[in-house]
Amino acid sequence: MDYSKKYLLKSVFITGTDTDVGKTYITAGLAVALRKMDVDVGVMKPFAAGTAQKKGYKSEDVEILAKAAQTSDPENLVNPQFFPISASPYTAWKNLKTKPKISAILSNFKKLSKLHEMILVEGMGGIMTPILKNYYITNLIKEMKIPTVIVTRSKVGTVNHTIMTIQMCQKYKIPIKGIIINDFDDDGYSVKNLKRDLQNLTDVKVLGSIPFIKDMSDASLNRIFKKNIDLKTLLK
Ligand SMILES: Nc1ncnc2c1ncn2[C@@H]1O[C@H](COP(=O)(O)OP(=O)(O)OP(=O)(O)O)[C@@H](O)[C@H]1O
């Protein structure tokens, strides 16, 4: 079946209010829970950066995502570009002279969309991470023509970051499926109050919150995400 037509709309970009907010952990958990609902889910990390792993996938993010989705899609399809420094694609380009390849990202996304019902695409850093001059994660999401989920922490300061991220989505006319609060900080806001305030201040739905995950096994992720995330809205 040519999924690219029927299911592309189901694909979702997972962005966040910053790097290290938990986009990989949340994307992995969503991939496991959706797979357990018999959704044929694929994963993509268009750009990855950092210290390359010695074995298997270069990017640890990609390893976590591929394991969660249990796909055997080739690495160059899932992660078309890896930069061996911890930086944005733009900075990596300026430092390493390797230009980010947007066309490869978009054509690989199309190929993956033909192989699965739904693709979860993990971003990189926050939504205004620069890829080229005047081309950000926002522009990439627009060209992929898919909605986004925003991952935010529960630490104090997250309200500002979340509102700024939402306002950038609105500026670029990117549909927002919802917010997921990654409540892995022990000194953050109460999730109940944070959910109340974010929804009141932004009119964007909070799809749920995820606690500190001790066990990244399938069974654990499936239990946590099924219990805490409104997957139906995600699949609408
Ligand atoms: N819910 C969680 N439970 C336990 N640890 C978490 C959780 N979420 C994030 N972490 C911790 O925070 C680190 C960063 O999370 P993660 O790699 O998912 O961030 P990211 O937003 O994907 O970052 P990047 O922008 O580099 O892709 C993880 O390596 C893990 O140690």
Ligand SMILES: C[C@H](N)[C@H](N)CCCCCC(=O)O
């Ligand atoms: C390497 C790191 N873990 C991320 N993958 C890349 C984060 C880019 C951040 C750009 C910035 O806002 O400074």
Ligand SMILES: [Mg+2]
């Ligand atoms: Mg990540």
